[in-house]
Amino acid sequence: MITGANSGIGKATVKEIAKRGGTVHLVCRNKDRAEEAKKEITTETSNQNVFVHILDMSNPRGIWEFAEQFKKQHRLNVLINNAGCMINKRELTEDGLEKNFATNTLGTYILTTVLLPLLEKEDDPRVITVSSGGMLVQKLNISDLQSENVAFDGTMVYAQNKRQQVVLMEQLAKAHPSIHFSSMHPGWADTPAVRSSMPDFYEKMKNRLRTEAQGADTVVWLAVSAAASRQASGQFFQDRQPVSTHLPLAQTKASLGDEEKLIQALEELSQQFKPR
Known part of the structure; x- marks a missing residue:
């Protein structure tokens, strides 16, 4: 299962896994774009086991309902959390959640x-x-998860969310040793998300960006290779190698207590939206 699978690194990942004969579930927000991507993938790979599910990853109730239903109908070997957003002004979802954090x-x-x-x-x-x-560039900040108490900077909010994701994979790896968890940096790739969310960066760097397939390479490797699952669970990867989650002297390490508090806060929020 791959979220955000109809463009960019998500679609490139689906193509590679479909080429290898995998059954792939595309989880996308936009039905038309998802169906268009499915058609392209099945044509290019000759793999008909490509399925589309429509879901907005900023809608916690919808995610609960989708996942509970999926459990009743399917098997799942690999989950790839790829969907993301970088919204540069503070927006709230209909549930009152800051949209970057929600997604x-x-x-x-x-x-x-x-x-x-x-x-x-x-x-x-x-x-x-x-x-x-x-x-x-971000130290985990559990005191302001939804960016209410600072001047809003979409790039920094996104970076904080990405730090939260890394901590989440580390914590889940400890709690669920039978599953191999990893997070990764795809490198800076020429994707629709980079073009729309970071136009200035894109203009400066467009001739040096990776292709979508290059950005997807480590995702595919983590998903399907035997070598990847022999690596310790919970690590952060770049170019198929585990790398440090902190820069030297950056003082971005959070306490174990704060990391555990993040999981506690997410669990409490999650339960508020669980179908009764």
Whole structure:
């Protein structure tokens, strides 16, 4: 299962896994774009086992309902949390959640944790979260998860969410040793998300950006290779190698207590939206 699978690194990942004969579930927000991507993927790979599910990852109730239904109907070996957003002005969802946090962090948490029992039924199950090297500039801040108390900077909020995702994978790896968890930085790739969310960066860097397929390479490797699952669970990868989650002298390490508090806060929020 791959979220945000109709463009960019998500679609490139689907193509590679479909080429290898995998059954792939595309979880997308926009039905037309999802169906268009499915058609392209099935044509290019000759793999008909490509399925579309429409879901907005900023809608926690919708995620709960989708995941509970999926558990009743399907098997799942690998979950790839790829969907994300970088909104540069503070926007709230209809549930009153800051939209970047709702999509990048809470949505990832709910989808992953609700699907854990399904993953645990399989041999060699894996969860991969597409994070970003941008998280290296942020220390986990659990006192203001929804960016209410600072001047809003979409790039920094996104980087904080990406730090939260890395901590989430580390904590889930400790709690669920039968599943292999990882997060990764795809490098800076020429994707629609980069073009729309970071236009100035894109203009400066467009001739040096990776292709979508290059950005997806480590995701695919983490999803399907035997070598990846022999690596310790919970690590952060770049170019198929585990790398540090902190820059030297950056003082971005949080206490274990804060990391555990993040999980507690996400669980409490998650339960507010659980279908009764």
